[in-house]
Amino acid sequence: MKKVKADPKGVLVGAHYLDGDYAIAEGALAAGCRFFAGYPITPSTETAERFAERIPMVGGVFIQMEDEIASVTALIGASWGGQKPMTVTSGPGFSLMMENIGLAAMMETPLVIANVQRGGPSTGLPTLTGQGDMMQVRWGSHGDYKIIALSPDSPQECFDLTIHAFNLSEMYRVPVFIMTDECVGHMHEKVVIPPADRIDLVERKWYEGPKDKYLPYKPDKDLVPFMVKAGDGYRFHTTGLTHDERGYPVINADCQDWNVRHLQDKITKNASKIVKFEEDQTDKADVVVVSYGITSRVAYRAVQSARKAGLKVGIFRLITVWPFPEKRLAELAQTVKAFVVPELNLGQIVLEVERVSAGRAAAIPVSHAGGWVHDPENILKAIKEAVK
Amino acid sequence: MSTVATSREPRNPMEDFLRMDRIPHIWCSGCGIGVVVTSFADALRKSEKNLDKVAVVSGIGCTGRVAGYVKLDSFHSTHGRAIPFATGLKLANPELDVVVFSGDGDLTGIGGNHFIHAARRNMDLLVICVNNFNYAMTGGQVAPTTPIDANLSTAPFGNFEYPFSLPYLADTCGATYVARWTCLHIRRVTNSIQEALGKKGFRFIEVIAPCVTLYARRNRLGDGLNILKYYYENSEIRHGADTRTVDITYQGKITCGKFIDREKPPFLDCMNTHLRKSLGDKYVPYGEKR
Numbered sequence: 001m002k003k004v005k006a007d008p009k010g011v012l013v014g015a016h017y018l019d020g021d022y023a024i025a026e027g028a029l030a031a032g033c034r035f036f037a038g039y040p041i042t043p044s045t046e047t048a049e050r051f052a053e054r055i056p057m058v059g060g061v062f063i064q065m066e067d068e069i070a071s072v073t074a075l076i077g078a079s080w081g082g083q084k085p086m087t088v089t090s091g092p093g094f095s096l097m098m099e100n101i102g103l104a105a106m107m108e109t110p111l112v113i114a115n116v117q118r119g120g121p122s123t124g125l126p127t128l129t130g131q132g133d134m135m136q137v138r139w140g141s142h143g144d145y146k147i148i149a150l151s152p153d154s155p156q157e158c159f160d161l162t163i164h165a166f167n168l169s170e171m172y173r174v175p176v177f178i179m180t181d182e183c184v185g186h187m188h189e190k191v192v193i194p195p196a197d198r199i200d201l202v203e204r205k206w207y208e209g210p211k212d213k214y215l216p217y218k219p220d221k222d223l224v225p226f227m228v229k230a231g232d233g234y235r236f237h238t239t240g241l242t243h244d245e246r247g248y249p250v251i252n253a254d255c256q257d258w259n260v261r262h263l264q265d266k267i268t269k270n271a272s273k274i275v276k277f278e279e280d281q282t283d284k285a286d287v288v289v290v291s292y293g294i295t296s297r298v299a300y301r302a303v304q305s306a307r308k309a310g311l312k313v314g315i316f317r318l319i320t321v322w323p324f325p326e327k328r329l330a331e332l333a334q335t336v337k338a339f340v341v342p343e344l345n346l347g348q349i350v351l352e353v354e355r356v357s358a359g360r361a362a363a364i365p366v367s368h369a370g371g372w373v374h375d376p377e378n379i380l381k382a383i384k385e386a387v388k
Numbered sequence: 389m390s391t392v393a394t395s396r397e398p399r400n401p402m403e404d405f406l407r408m409d410r411i412p413h414i415w416c417s418g419c420g421i422g423v424v425v426t427s428f429a430d431a432l433r434k435s436e437k438n439l440d441k442v443a444v445v446s447g448i449g450c451t452g453r454v455a456g457y458v459k460l461d462s463f464h465s466t467h468g469r470a471i472p473f474a475t476g477l478k479l480a481n482p483e484l485d486v487v488v489f490s491g492d493g494d495l496t497g498i499g500g501n502h503f504i505h506a507a508r509r510n511m512d513l514l515v516i517c518v519n520n521f522n523y524a525m526t527g528g529q530v531a532p533t534t535p536i537d538a539n540l541s542t543a544p545f546g547n548f549e550y551p552f553s554l555p556y557l558a559d560t561c562g563a564t565y566v567a568r569w570t571c572l573h574i575r576r577v578t579n580s581i582q583e584a585l586g587k588k589g590f591r592f593i594e595v596i597a598p599c600v601t602l603y604a605r606r607n608r609l610g611d612g613l614n615i616l617k618y619y620y621e622n623s624e625i626r627h628g629a630d631t632r633t634v635d636i637t638y639q640g641k642i643t644c645g646k647f648i649d650r651e652k653p654p655f656l657d658c659m660n661t662h663l664r665k666s667l668g669d670k671y672v673p674y675g676e677k678r
């Protein structure tokens with residue numbers, strides 16, 4: 001794994017007034033993404049537009065594909081061609097991508113996908129917010145695999161976490177998702193872009209051994225196999241079929257077990273290095289509000305009111321949603337009465353909180369079907385109930 | 389005493405080109421796919437391409453297995469998605485010759501949308517389509533190329549849907565090179581692939597191939613030899629034929645030949661030319677040879 005500094009060509013240094021969608025595009029350019037394939041879909045289109053406008057002056061490719069299936073598949077090809085590729089989408093497009101998100105996971109291909117969530121199901125609320133794809137990102141493609149998903153709560157974090165997403169995808173050879181939403185995507189705020197020499201990037205582990213000895217799926221010590229790119233003379237093979245270390249298909253239960261467990265272990269056993277979260281006053285809290293993305297900002301207001309009323313309330317903000325920060329939440333479950341989990345869906349991440357709590361603390365959902373953010377009063381009410 | 393070996397095991401010239409550790413292959417005896425793979429290998433050899441810079445992308449199906457056997461950078465992608473995969477690969481590393489090798493159902497059924505758009509953009513890909521008129525890997529179902537009246541497991545009383553004529557489809561979508569052959573025309577398939585490898589843009593070669601196990605058996609067309617005999621008696625070579633006139637009917641005439649050979653800048657050339665014109669010195673060209 002090689003650590004490098006960002007290429008100044010892609011870094012728009014300075015303080016800007018940007019929305020989350022634009023900040024994602026700038027984050028991608030700063031991270032060295034020079035290949036973007038996408039399909040227009042509200043409320044994510046601005047990222048594609050920004051990339052299309054900026055990339056000619058940086059040197060790279062923007063291509064508008066015929067659909068989201070083609071977009072994500074082109075990313076896989078581009079990644080094996082040596083690029084750090086990205087696409088962006090929302091609900092219906094995300095559903096179309098699922099087939100080849102599975103291929104990316106199976107081929108252990110680094111790439112980044114941002115989902116600017118809107119209300120669903122189906123066409124749902126194209127222009128209004130939601131957080132209904134949080135389980136889909138974890139489980140959406142068929143079969144057992146694991147991915148990494150991040151949830152930014154501001155345009156600044158859209159920029160920062162996009163860079164982080166590229167680093168994680170390169171480090172673990174896995175698709176990484178930026179699970180933002182319409183509110184953060186369209187919210188304009190100050191975004192500070194540091195100079196290139198202050199942006200740390202990670203490159204995938206390139207294999208440099210003898211050409212005939214390369215095994216595209218032989219796990220290294222950190223469980224992540226080395227990678228090569230097409231055209232470098234390795235003449236390797238890769239497939240979406242269950243495969244061995246050579247990348248050759250092997251259709252039996254033993255190889256299936258090895259292959260699929262490897263896809264899981266690579267993430268699970270590195271989870272402590274991947275997981276990121278923010279905590280505030282959780283130590284002596286009776287209740288901890290667990291939230292992510294735009295909802296964490298609304299929840300903050302409710303927590304402030306609760307604290308003013310003398311309640312001992314902590315905040316736990318998920319930055320990495322998947323892998324789930326289960327170790328820390330399990331610890332907290334031993335000391336708090338309850339977790340209050342507001343989210344813009346009818347109860348998704350709350351199920352994980354409940355699983356991790358294992359009956360030691362209550363997990364109380366504050367559900368909202370999307371279309372607008374919570375009224376902080378409803379979260380406050382749930383906190384008050386929980387303290388009782 | 390010399391240490392140089394004086395006698396060697398006899399070696400098949402295909403060994404440099406195939407993943408011998410994956411042979412034997414899964415194709416049925418009498419299948420036409422192997423013939424096309426051999427022609428492809430011959431064409432690569434004759435064209436003197438650096439094999440390190442040739443990549444093959446396949447989808448899913450019997451022909452989709454080609455990527456697994458060729459000793460090149462080779463990608464066995466998902467059903468119908470070989471073309472977008474190849475698009476990403478080519479654009480990421482423009483020095484590669486990217487060849488899509490797949491079947492009729494894969495490329496023009498589930499992958500039809502990708503096919504027409506890659507042709508429209510003139511993506512710099514060579515697409516070799518082995519057309520056996522059915523979905524063979526899944527047991528012989530009706531396909532977008534099945535001629536009317538042919539019997540298949542999901543058209544048990546015969547097909548009544550109009551099939552695609554693939555050369556016409558590729559032509560109207562803008563392909564720079566369009567040819568059709570049968571498995572009988574081994575030398576012509578080889579020459580055609582070699583010629584297409586020397587060209588730019590979206591190049592399409594259809595090779596009609598027997599599916600002895602499913603299509604032929606279900607329609608009582610005999611074995612591989614009977615089908616090659618049918619090709620022999622019914623193929624008609626008409627170079628430059630209007631692609632509107634090359635429809636295939638059930639056990640009818642098969643028009644073969646090179647139908648289209650036009651010059652047209654491919655996607656990346658268009659991108660670089662256009663953006664340089666629009667943006668002048670501000671533009672940073674991509675993927676051009678220095």
